[in-house]
Amino acid sequence: MRTTRTIVAIAAVSLAAACSGTGGSDDGDAGNYPDDNITFIVPFSAGGPTDTVTRMIAEPMAKELGVKIVVQNKEGAGGTVGAGEVARAKPDGYTVLMHHIGMSTAPALYKNLPYKPLEDFETIGLVTEVPMTIVARKDFAPATLPDLVTYVKANAGKVTLANAGIGAASHLCGLLFQHAAGVKLQEVPYQGTGPALTDLVGGQVDFMCDQTTNTTGQITAGKVKAYAVTTPERVKSLPDLKTTAELGMPQLQVSVWHGLYAPKGTPKAIVEKLSNALKKALANQAVIDQMAKLGTAPVPADDATPQAHRAYLEEQLTTWAKIIADAGVKAT
Numbered sequence: 346m347r348t349t350r351t352i353v354a355i356a357a358v359s360l361a362a363a364c365s366g367t368g369g370s371d372d373g374d375a376g377n378y379p380d381d382n383i384t385f386i387v388p389f390s391a392g393g394p395t396d397t398v399t400r401m402i403a404e405p406m407a408k409e410l411g412v413k414i415v416v417q418n419k420e421g422a423g424g425t426v427g428a429g430e431v432a433r434a435k436p437d438g439y440t441v442l443m444h445h446i447g448m449s450t451a452p453a454l455y456k457n458l459p460y461k462p463l464e465d466f467e468t469i470g471l472v473t474e475v476p477m478t479i480v481a482r483k484d485f486a487p488a489t490l491p492d493l494v495t496y497v498k499a500n501a502g503k504v505t506l507a508n509a510g511i512g513a514a515s516h517l518c519g520l521l522f523q524h525a526a527g528v529k530l531q532e533v534p535y536q537g538t539g540p541a542l543t544d545l546v547g548g549q550v551d552f553m554c555d556q557t558t559n560t561t562g563q564i565t566a567g568k569v570k571a572y573a574v575t576t577p578e579r580v581k582s583l584p585d586l587k588t589t590a591e592l593g594m595p596q597l598q599v600s601v602w603h604g605l606y607a608p609k610g611t612p613k614a615i616v617e618k619l620s621n622a623l624k625k626a627l628a629n630q631a632v633i634d635q636m637a638k639l640g641t642a643p644v645p646a647d648d649a650t651p652q653a654h655r656a657y658l659e660e661q662l663t664t665w666a667k668i669i670a671d672a673g674v675k676a677t
């Protein structure tokens with residue numbers, strides 16, 4: 346799903362990262378690790394897309410590591426509350442964060458972010474990259490994406506756009522939509538797009554962007570109206586849904602990558618152990634099948650590494666800082 350330019354950037358920075366020895370603190374070894382339950386922090390609500398991806402890989406990773414993995418939802422402020430908590434956790438491998446593209450967008454959107462993505466975390470590995478869809482409540486008037494643009498411009502004061510808080514993927518996608526359409530809408534923040542989608546199905550909000558891992562079931566069941574998918578190619582699991590580019594909005598392209606993080610200073614041997622367990626989980630056929638049904642796939646094994654993840658994070662921090670600045674969005 347990544348562009349060639351990105352892959353080249355990853356390759357270049359991977360090399361630099363490998364040379365500078367990223368992927369955990371050199372002090373200490375894995376010892377008996379793990380000999381206790383590991384907690385995976387999800388910085389968004391239970392039942393949402395980040396939560397879904399986390400639970401998909403937690404079980405096979407737990408099997409591989411021989412301990413339980415407890416998934417905890419620490420939602421708030423577009424994912425920054427949970428991420429901040431992991432940044433301050435003991436670097437012993439027992440607290441791990443699953444985060445998404447928000448790790449690379451938040452620094453440009455928050456003036457006082459309580460962590461620094463590159464300085465406060467060890468990257469463990471990339472997990473998956475998920476397309477987004479633009480969806481609306483079933484009885485929302487516009488029929489197509491071009492209709493949606495016309496409609497929201499004419500009704501800007503009353504249309505509501507749901508998101509999972511500043512810095513969340515849905516917020517970012519909503520910003521790009523508003524920028525492309527040339528309109529400013531009333532945004533309704535939730536703690537995650539799990540509850541936002543529930544409200545959308547219930548008709549309490551008008552529309553939003555969300556990952557296919559959350560919307561596929563509702564789209565195929567006809568419970569929401571789907572306008573477009575925000576990736577260059579259509580998604581196999583939703584073959585009739587056109588892309589934003591096909592519908593005249595090529596500048597609205599965003600897919601949501603996920604990665605696992607440990608607090609800075611976690612011993613390298615522990616980070617490697619977690620990364621190897623992640624790789625095994627991503628090769629698990631049940632995980633591959635589950636992801637395919639929801640419009641996504643595991644990253645290639647080489648990307649489920651601390652080095653490739655760090656390189657991608659570095660590239661994404663630069664990319665999104667520029668996109669956000671170019672869109673005229675100011676940090677709050």
Ligand code: ASP
Pocket residue numbers: 389390393394395396445447508509512513514515516536537538539555556
């Ligand atoms: N999809 C959400 C977002 O907008 C996150 C979530 O609830 O998983 O970032």
